[in-house]
Amino acid sequence: MSMLLEVSGVSVSFDGFRAINNLSINFAEPELRAIIGPNGAGKTTFMDIVTGKTKPDEGTVIWGERNISLLGMSESDIAMEGIGRKFQKPTVFEDQTVRQNLAMALKNLRGPFAVLMHKKTAKNGVRIEEIAEEIGLLGSLTRVAGELSHGQKQWLEIGMLLAQEPRLLLVDEPAAGMTVEEREKTTDILKRAAETRAVVVVEHDMEFVRRLNCRVTVLHEGSVLAEGNLDHVTSNPRVIEVYLGRSHA
Amino acid sequence: MNKTFIAQNPSVLWFLAFLGIFTVAVTLLSEVTGVDVISTSFVKTLGKTLCLCLIAIAMDVVWGYCGILSLGHFAFFGIGGYAIGMWLMYARTEGIVLDSLAGQALPATPQEISDAIGNQIFGVVGSAEFPMIWSFADSLFLQLLMVVLVPGLLALVFGWLAFRSRVTGVYLSILTQAMTLALSLYLFQNDSGLRGNNGLSGLQNIPGFEATPQATISIVFFIASAVALGAGYVFFAWIVSGKMGSVIKGIRDNEARVRFLGYHVESYKLFVFTITAIISGIAGALYYPQAGIINPGEIAPIASIYLAVWVAIGGRGRLYGAAIGAAFVSLMSSWFTGGGAPDINLGFYVIQWTDWWLVLLGVTFVAVTLFFPKGIGGLFDYLVRKPE
Numbered sequence: 001m002s003m004l005l006e007v008s009g010v011s012v013s014f015d016g017f018r019a020i021n022n023l024s025i026n027f028a029e030p031e032l033r034a035i036i037g038p039n040g041a042g043k044t045t046f047m048d049i050v051t052g053k054t055k056p057d058e059g060t061v062i063w064g065e066r067n068i069s070l071l072g073m074s075e076s077d078i079a080m081e082g083i084g085r086k087f088q089k090p091t092v093f094e095d096q097t098v099r100q101n102l103a104m105a106l107k108n109l110r111g112p113f114a115v116l117m118h119k120k121t122a123k124n125g126v127r128i129e130e131i132a133e134e135i136g137l138l139g140s141l142t143r144v145a146g147e148l149s150h151g152q153k154q155w156l157e158i159g160m161l162l163a164q165e166p167r168l169l170l171v172d173e174p175a176a177g178m179t180v181e182e183r184e185k186t187t188d189i190l191k192r193a194a195e196t197r198a199v200v201v202v203e204h205d206m207e208f209v210r211r212l213n214c215r216v217t218v219l220h221e222g223s224v225l226a227e228g229n230l231d232h233v234t235s236n237p238r239v240i241e242v243y244l245g246r247s248h249a
Numbered sequence: 250m251n252k253t254f255i256a257q258n259p260s261v262l263w264f265l266a267f268l269g270i271f272t273v274a275v276t277l278l279s280e281v282t283g284v285d286v287i288s289t290s291f292v293k294t295l296g297k298t299l300c301l302c303l304i305a306i307a308m309d310v311v312w313g314y315c316g317i318l319s320l321g322h323f324a325f326f327g328i329g330g331y332a333i334g335m336w337l338m339y340a341r342t343e344g345i346v347l348d349s350l351a352g353q354a355l356p357a358t359p360q361e362i363s364d365a366i367g368n369q370i371f372g373v374v375g376s377a378e379f380p381m382i383w384s385f386a387d388s389l390f391l392q393l394l395m396v397v398l399v400p401g402l403l404a405l406v407f408g409w410l411a412f413r414s415r416v417t418g419v420y421l422s423i424l425t426q427a428m429t430l431a432l433s434l435y436l437f438q439n440d441s442g443l444r445g446n447n448g449l450s451g452l453q454n455i456p457g458f459e460a461t462p463q464a465t466i467s468i469v470f471f472i473a474s475a476v477a478l479g480a481g482y483v484f485f486a487w488i489v490s491g492k493m494g495s496v497i498k499g500i501r502d503n504e505a506r507v508r509f510l511g512y513h514v515e516s517y518k519l520f521v522f523t524i525t526a527i528i529s530g531i532a533g534a535l536y537y538p539q540a541g542i543i544n545p546g547e548i549a550p551i552a553s554i555y556l557a558v559w560v561a562i563g564g565r566g567r568l569y570g571a572a573i574g575a576a577f578v579s580l581m582s583s584w585f586t587g588g589g590a591p592d593i594n595l596g597f598y599v600i601q602w603t604d605w606w607l608v609l610l611g612v613t614f615v616a617v618t619l620f621f622p623k624g625i626g627g628l629f630d631y632l633v634r635k636p637e
C-alpha cells in the first residue's frame with residue numbers, strides 16, 4: 001500500500017522543550033485514523049508541522065505519489081496540495097453567512113484575480129448545497145455563522161474542509177463541546193469522508209474514538225507510544241500508565 | 250457588472266443618487282450659473298472634500314475590510330498631488346517664460362528656455378537645474394501616468410517587503426508611519442528636487458486655460474471629483490462584495506484560517522494595499538489643483554492618522570460610512586479652525602475653537618470607538634433593515 005503522507009524522524013522544540021520527539025507516523029489513502037494522547041502530547045503540534053504552521057528542527061514530511069517534501073512549503077501551498085485542517089477551537093468566519101463560508105472553502109482557483117472575477121455558477125451552488133446537507137446546515141445557508149451553536153460551527157468547519165476536497169483531512173477535537181447526539185452525527189460525517197480519503201482525527205473522548213472504529217495511534221511526549229485497534233492500545237500497559245491511568249484516575 | 254451586484258449592494262445606488270443630486274445642486278447654485286449662492290472658494294472646499302471621501306473609502310477597504318491599519322495612505326495621496334503639480338507648474342511657467350522671451354530680437358534657444366523655466370521654478374531653493382524626476386514634467390500624459398504608477402509601485406514594493414515578512418498589526422502600522430515620515434522628511438529637503446518646504450504652488454492655474462475664470466475651473470474640478478468618487482465607490486463596492494470581499498474580510502478576522510484554506514494571504518493584502526494606494530494617488534491628483542498648493546507638510550504622518558480617525562468616526566467596514574466620516578469631520582474641522590464656530594465664553598475662560606477643536610475631535614474619536622464602534626454609518630442600520 002503506497003503512503004499518502006510519511007512523517008519520519010521529526011522533532012521540534014519550543015524554548016528547549018521537545019514537544020515532538022523523533023516522531024514517525026504514516027497515513028494511507030483512504031484511511032480513517034484516530035490519534036489520542038494526554039494533554040500536551042503533541043497532537044496539535046503534529047498537525048501544525050504537517051500544515052506548515054510550525055517548522056520542525058529535524059525529520060522529513062513526504063507527501064503524495066510524487067514524494068514531495070512539505071517542509072519549507074507555505075501554509076497555502078500545502079492546503080492546495082490537498083491537506084485540509086480543522087482547528088481545535090472552531091474557527092469559522094463569524095461575520096459571514098454559512099454559504100459564504102462554504103463558498104470560500106470550495107475548491108476553485110485561489111489567486112486574487114481569479115477570485116475577483118469569480119462568478120457564481122450553478123455547479124458551485126449545487127456543491128455547496130450538497131455539503132450543507134451533509135453537515136446538516138442546509139436550512140441555515142443564509143444564517144450568519146456567528147449565530148450558529150457551538151456544534152453547528154464545528155460542523156461548518158468540517159463542511160469547509162470537505163468543500164476544499166482535500167486528500168487528507170486533519171481534524172483536531174471535532175467533538176469537543178458537543179452533545180451525545182451531535183457526536184454521533186459527527187462520527188458519521190467523518191466516517192463517510194474517510195471512504196474516499198485519509199481522515200485523521202484527534203480526540204480525547206474514548207466513546208467517540210470507539211465509534212470511529214478505526215486504527216488508533218497513541219502519542220505521548222511527542223512520539224508514538226502504541227498503535228493498533230482501540231482495544232489493543234488500551235490494553236497496552238504503558239498506555240494505561242501514561243494516558244488512561246492518569247486521565248481516569 | 251450585473252443586476253445581482255446592484256441588488257446585493259443597494260447602498261451603491263443610494264450613494265450615486267445622492268452624489269448626483271449633490272453635484273447638480275452645487276453646480277446650479279455656484280457662480281457659474283450666476284446664482285452665486287455658493288462661493289467659488291466653497292465650491293473648492295466641497296470639491297476637495299469629495300477627494301477626501303475618495304481616499305477615505307480606499308482607507309476603509311484596506312483597514313475596515315482587510316484589517317490593515319495603514320497609517321501611510323496620505324503619502325500616496327500626496328504623491329498623486331506632486332505628480333500632477335509638477336506638470337501644472339512646469340507648463341504654466343513655460344507659458345510665462347515663452348511670453349516674456351517672445352519680445353526678444355533673437356529667438357531663445359531651447360536651452361535658454363529650459364534654463365529660464367528652471368530658474369523660475371527652482372530659484373526659491375537656490376537652483377536652476379532640472380532634477381531627474383522632472384524629466385517628464387512637460388508631458389501631461391506622462392505625469393498622469395505617474396499619478397497612478399508611482400503610488401502603485403511604492404505600495405507594491407513596500408507591501409511586498411512588509412507582508413512577505415508577515416508584519417501585521419501595530420508593527421505594520423508603525424512601518425507605514427515610518428514610510429510616510431521618511432517621504433515627508435525627504436521632501437522637506439531643498440535638494441529633493443521638489444522645492445523643499447516651499448512645495449509646489451499656483452496649482453489652481455490650469456495651463457491653457459488662463460482666460461477661464463476660477464469659478465468655471467472650480468466647478469469642472471468639483472464635477473471631476475464627484476465622478477471620481479462615484480466611480481471609486483462602485484469599483485470598491487465591487488471589490489468588497491462577492492468572493493473577493495469574503496476572502497479579504499476573512500483575512501481581517503482570521504488570517505491563519507484563510508491561509509489553511511489555500512489562499513495566499515500575502516497576495517491579497519498586496520493587491521488591496523496597492524489598489525487603494527493607486528486610488529489614493531488619483532484622489533490627491535484631483536485635490537491639489539483645487540487646493541492650489543502642496544507642500545511636504547501634507548504628507549506628514551498626522552494626515553494619515555486623521556484619515557483613520559475619519560474612517561473610524563464614519564464607521565469602518567462600510568464604504569458610505571467612510572465617505573460620511575471624511576466629509577463630516579473635514580468640513581467640521583475647517584469650520585471650527587477657520588473661525589466659523591463662535592467662541593464660548595465661560596466667564597473665567599474663553600474656549601477658542603481654533604485651539605480646542607483637536608480636543609473635541611480626540612474626545613469624539615475615543616467616544617465613537619468605545620460606544621459607537623459602527624460610527625455614523627451605523628445609524629443607517631436603524632433606517633434600513635438588511636434583507637436576509
Ligand SMILES: Nc1ncnc2c1ncn2[C@@H]1O[C@H](COP(=O)(O)OP(=O)(O)OP(=O)(O)O)[C@@H](O)[C@H]1O
Nearest residue numbers: 014015019037038039040041042043044045046088
Ligand atoms: N508555539 C508553542 N510555543 C511553545 N510551546 C508550545 C507551542 N506549541 C505547543 N507547545 C507545547 O508543546 C506541547 C505539545 O502541545 P500540543 O498543543 O501539541 O498538545 P496536544 O497534544 O494538542 O494537547 P491537547 O490535548 O491539550 O490539545 C505542550 O506542552 C505545549 O505547551
Ligand SMILES: [Mg+2]
Nearest residue numbers: 043044045088
Ligand atoms: Mg491540541
